[in-house]
């Protein structure tokens with residue numbers, strides 16, 4: 437009989453351990469409300485701290501909460517429909533492999549039809565703008581509720597299913613990082629579902645609602661709003677089209693499903709990633725055609741780097757003999773896997789992050805240079821990716837040892853060539 441693999445206790449704690457986790461549990465929701473409240477003021481100045489706070493009772497609306505549940509329910513129903521293929525995730529520590537349904541792109545198509553039918557029947561998407569704070573508050577409650585349920589469920593989960601990064605034994609830390617790696621109800625994978633569908637599609641829907649609101653206020657959408665919507669929609673569509681690639685990301689492979697990812701997926705992504713569009717509704721910007729073309733080219737550059745770097749690695753990991761990657765140089769590792777040292781992965785050690793950060797800048801530039809607030813995403817994202825890169829580097833050094841050191845010697849820069 438195969439010996440049951442027990443996930444070891446997490447010894448190296450991230451994010452400053454339990455204290456850092458506790459601070460982030462308060463800081464993440466506080467940041468969402470700080471950004472939204474500041475964005476709603478006329479000056480939208482980050483220095484006006486604290487922004488005017490509404491009474492707590494006005495944030496709670498049963499109607500918006502039910503609407504949010506209906507949205508998540510619709511996405512859950514679409515996830516369960518037998519559309520699309522079923523694929524296997526990577527081999528887990530206990531040598532098992534989980535099955536995943538790949539139908540996020542289909543779900544997006546059906547969602548577009550549902551929203552389109554609603555609009556034809558007179559639905560006002562600008563409701564989302566008008567009730568933005570209440571919706572964010574509902575998402576916060578949902579995220580806390582789900583995180584508590586997940587933590588409770590994880591206490592009864594077999595040892596083999598715990599997350600290597602969220603098994604410290606400290607309840608606050610494990611609640612934040614996620615105690616169980618791939619919590620499921622039957623074949624319904626909660627983390628995989630939340631990572632792409634309600635939040636990412638919700639983000640695209642919020643952006644569209646901002647565009648509709650701007651149209652209601654000024655008669656037509658501005659060029660800046662159209663660019664922000666188009667760029668971010670491309671990013672969302674890309675993520676859904678390449679759904680399978682998410683199965684090898686750190687979030688699915690290493691991180692548990694706890695408050696960090698639950699709140700990140702359900703509240704942080706739809707309500708802070710849409711900040712540029714929210715900003716443009718009340719702070720219109722004039723954008724010349726030449727500036728728009730420059731920003732378009734910048735986004736195109738970022739997207740090309742992001743997509744081709746991610747595809748190169750995914751193709752190589754799925755089949756190292758694929759003709760698209762056989763010409764690339766590699767170094768062997770003791771695990772039997774090889775590391776790419778030419779192509780994008782020979783340029784810097786995280787070319788996909790570089791592309792992502794370039795795109796982040798292109799998403800904020802349409803908001804002009806008068807305010808810092810719409811650049812929040814660029815600052816936050818650079819910090820997130822630098823921190824993520826350090827976490828990944830640490831794990832790779834542990835996995836590949838000397839081979840990783842050799843890779844770092846041959847490819848000295850992490851994200852920004854000649855800088856970092």
Ligand SMILES: NC(=O)C1=CN([C@@H]2O[C@H](COP(=O)(O)OP(=O)(O)OC[C@H]3O[C@@H](n4cnc5c(N)ncnc54)[C@H](OP(=O)(O)O)[C@@H]3O)[C@@H](O)[C@H]2O)C=CC1
Pocket residue numbers: 684685686687742746749752753773774775776777781785786788789792824828831832
């Ligand atoms: N918009 C957003 O909010 C966010 C976006 N992202 C994006 O998500 C994408 C995925 O990011 P993430 O999961 O962090 O990490 P990556 O997709 O960059 O994966 C890192 C892994 O790739 C493998 N690897 C590293 N170097 C090499 C090499 N030279 N050759 C072959 N394999 C290598 C290693 O795993 P192994 O060897 O085990 O295969 C490593 O652990 C990125 O494009 C990122 O920009 C990420 C976070 C937030």
Ligand SMILES: CC(C)=CCC[C@@H](C)[C@H]1CC=C2C3=C(CC[C@@]21C)[C@@]1(C)CC[C@H](O)C(C)(C)[C@@H]1CC3
Pocket residue numbers: 464631632636671674675682685687696697700701704705
């Ligand atoms: C501390 C803090 C703010 C934590 C929250 C982080 C989360 C918001 C992000 C962690 C990794 C993410 C990924 C995406 C969205 C943001 C979160 C959840 C992602 C789904 C965006 C679309 C990309 O194409 C992607 C699929 C590669 C990406 C995966 C990681």
